[in-house]
Amino acid sequence: MAGEPFIAPIGVMLASPVTIWILAAVFAVVAGAALVIAGLSLTGAAAPAMRRELRLRLLSWCWLLPLMFGPVLAGRVWTIAAVTALGLLCFREYARATGLFRDWVIIGAVLLGVLAVNFAVLDHWYGFFVALWPLTVGVIAIASIPVDRPAGYIQRSALGVFGYMLFGAGLAHLGYMANDPGYRPILLMLMATVALSDVAAFTFGKLIGGPKLLPATSPNKSVAGALGALATTTAVVAFLAAAVFQGTNMDKPHWLVCFGLIVGIAAQAGDLMLSSIKRDIGIKDMGVTLPGHGGVLDRFNSLLLVAPAAFHFIGYFVGFGLQQPTRLITGG
Amino acid sequence: MMDWQLKPARDLGLSGRDRLRSLSREPGLPAAAIAFLWRRLLRGYLALFHGLRVSGVEHLPPPPFVLIANHASHLDALTLSAVLRGAAARRAFVLAAGDTFFTSLPMAAFAAHAINALPIWRRRTRSSDLTTLRMRLLEDRLVLVLFPEGTRSRDGAIARFQPGIGALIAGTAVPVVPCWIEGAFAAWPAQRRLPRPGPLSLRIGAPLRFETAENGRAGWETVATACEAAVGDLAPGA
Numbered sequence: 188m189a190g191e192p193f194i195a196p197i198g199v200m201l202a203s204p205v206t207i208w209i210l211a212a213v214f215a216v217v218a219g220a221a222l223v224i225a226g227l228s229l230t231g232a233a234a235p236a237m238r239r240e241l242r243l244r245l246l247s248w249c250w251l252l253p254l255m256f257g258p259v260l261a262g263r264v265w266t267i268a269a270v271t272a273l274g275l276l277c278f279r280e281y282a283r284a285t286g287l288f289r290d291w292v293i294i295g296a297v298l299l300g301v302l303a304v305n306f307a308v309l310d311h312w313y314g315f316f317v318a319l320w321p322l323t324v325g326v327i328a329i330a331s332i333p334v335d336r337p338a339g340y341i342q343r344s345a346l347g348v349f350g351y352m353l354f355g356a357g358l359a360h361l362g363y364m365a366n367d368p369g370y371r372p373i374l375l376m377l378m379a380t381v382a383l384s385d386v387a388a389f390t391f392g393k394l395i396g397g398p399k400l401l402p403a404t405s406p407n408k409s410v411a412g413a414l415g416a417l418a419t420t421t422a423v424v425a426f427l428a429a430a431v432f433q434g435t436n437m438d439k440p441h442w443l444v445c446f447g448l449i450v451g452i453a454a455q456a457g458d459l460m461l462s463s464i465k466r467d468i469g470i471k472d473m474g475v476t477l478p479g480h481g482g483v484l485d486r487f488n489s490l491l492l493v494a495p496a497a498f499h500f501i502g503y504f505v506g507f508g509l510q511q512p513t514r515l516i517t518g519g
Numbered sequence: 520m521m522d523w524q525l526k527p528a529r530d531l532g533l534s535g536r537d538r539l540r541s542l543s544r545e546p547g548l549p550a551a552a553i554a555f556l557w558r559r560l561l562r563g564y565l566a567l568f569h570g571l572r573v574s575g576v577e578h579l580p581p582p583p584f585v586l587i588a589n590h591a592s593h594l595d596a597l598t599l600s601a602v603l604r605g606a607a608a609r610r611a612f613v614l615a616a617g618d619t620f621f622t623s624l625p626m627a628a629f630a631a632h633a634i635n636a637l638p639i640w641r642r643r644t645r646s647s648d649l650t651t652l653r654m655r656l657l658e659d660r661l662v663l664v665l666f667p668e669g670t671r672s673r674d675g676a677i678a679r680f681q682p683g684i685g686a687l688i689a690g691t692a693v694p695v696v697p698c699w700i701e702g703a704f705a706a707w708p709a710q711r712r713l714p715r716p717g718p719l720s721l722r723i724g725a726p727l728r729f730e731t732a733e734n735g736r737a738g739w740e741t742v743a744t745a746c747e748a749a750v751g752d753l754a755p756g757a
Contacts, residue, residue: 279547286526288547295548342523468525475534 191262200260205372205430209379213252220245243479251477251486259374263365264309266374270362271305276483277491278354280473284464285346293347296323296330301355308362310516311508316363320356324348353491360498361490366508369431376427377450377497381489384420384454391415405462413455420454421447437504446500453496454489461488529655539631540621540638542651545659550632551609557633558608561601568716569594569706573602575723578696582610583660584726585688585695589677589750590666592703594714598721599664599698600634607662614639614652614665639683641669649686656693663687667746675704677754680747685732685739694726695746699753722753 227233258269282288300323307316327347364370392412400408424447474482529543565571617638620630630636667680707714732738
């Protein structure tokens with residue numbers, strides 16, 4: 188907003204108790220994980236390969252968490268910049284994995300769309316933000332026609348539209364939330380609970396076992412893991428949302444549970460969506476950016492579908508930045 | 520049910536550092552944009568400081584092809600990559616000495632991004648490396664710029680061509696375009712750290728084809744000898 192400080196003062200960063208809870212919980216989990224891994228190493232309980240894998244993952248988290256939480260705490264512009272960078276990194280991995288990166292015209296059209304939609308977010312211009320979805324699809328559809336190479340037209344246009352939907356229009360909803368002064372606990376809640384969903388699915392799956400969920404799509408996921416993760420995520424999201432949305436129209440038990448279910452289902456759906464993409468192409472990971480995790484997309488897949496779903500559910504009851512000035516850049 | 524052609528990048532799963540040195544490197548739009556800007560800069564430099572004159576551009580076939588020349592200077596690779604246009608320029612890779620250009624990370628990043636160089640490790644080139652290049656030349660319809668002498672001439676005179684060029688194209692329909700570069704040795708010989716201004720000229724000859732050459736040691740030698748003769752014939756006064 189006009190006159191916003193370069194980095195928000197600490198009092199603004201931690202204005203909501205939910206922000207403090209989440210930061211404390213995440214810190215505790217990382218510290219606990221470090222202790223467990225240290226214990227495993229000292230007692231030699233787990234296989235060396237497993238220990239190495241766990242250590243790599245923890246190390247990645249140690250620099251990834253500040254990169255994720257830092258911009259959200261720092262302020263609106265930082266958050267939007269981080270979401271833009273995340274969208275570009277994810278799109279790059281997607282384009283290289285699907286082979287779309289060879290179609291420079293489509294890549295250019297999608298990049299233009301991703302930058303434009305995040306500009307609309309920064310400008311706080313909801314009309315343009317929404318309009319960019321059909322407009323960018325139009326640009327992608329037109330972009331490769333002048334090349335006069337109809338072979339593969341549907342494939343490259345569809346891959347472009349899908350990419351823009353996921354990493355441009357979809358992900359930009361996360362940035363748009365930052366136009367509301369109370370965005371910090373909401374974004375932290377979504378990022379933390381989506382990660383929790385992954386961990387819970389893994390843990391319940393290992394503890395209970397049982398039938399596989401979708402063996403052809405993702406051989407390591409079990410029904411027990413999926414249900415356990417959904418129950419955990421729903422409960423935690425509902426609990427945190429009750430504190431964040433206290434006194435609003437959303438503050439009813441059934442709506443809070445509904446919100447939790449939406450986040451929980453969308454998180455797992457995002458994960459399965461990326462699994463389907465990888466299986467279709469025939470690759471294991473999208474990249475090697477994050478040791479122990481794979482590519483950036485392997486880490487952030489669960490957030491892709493959560494972003495628009497959570498945005499519009501909250502938007503229905505509460506809205507984002509409705510009291511804030513709009514068209515900050517284009518408004519003159 | 521539709522079967523789509525989903526072909527991941529050949530260098531998928533490599534770290535950034537490994538990608539720079541990989542023969543499977545495939546540039547995307549950002550890398551292509553950097554290479555485009557670099558090419559523009561290079562053309563300006565070659566015109567301004569070396570008055571580069573080019574003859575025989577009409578001999579350049581559509582990709583894929585292999586562009587070869589005599590080698591006496593770092594200016595050679597720059598000159599050859601600067602004269603390519605359109606699809607040929609976008610698909611051009613320069614085969615560069617790994618020990619010179621790919622040992623330090625900043626140099627490797629420059630070589631890979633600006634000139635689109637691929638490393639060839641002298642005296643320890645594996646046959647799998649040549650197989651990869653041969654396959655990519657055909658499948659990706661590349662333009663490979665290379666210097667069959669294997670190193671820069673220390674006195675400006677042309678040296679024997681190595682048989683590696685044969686291993687890339689013997690028995691394929693990929694044409695080899697011979698070139699002669701004049702003036703590069705005087706402007707930037709191996710003994711100097713930086714180039715000095717001086718006239719440069721490039722003569723591009725008619726393409727050679729080796730479809731019937733045997734893809735084996737004897738065939739490769741035949742190809743190398745024929746290429747050496749064709750390049751030598753373009754020399755002024757030859």
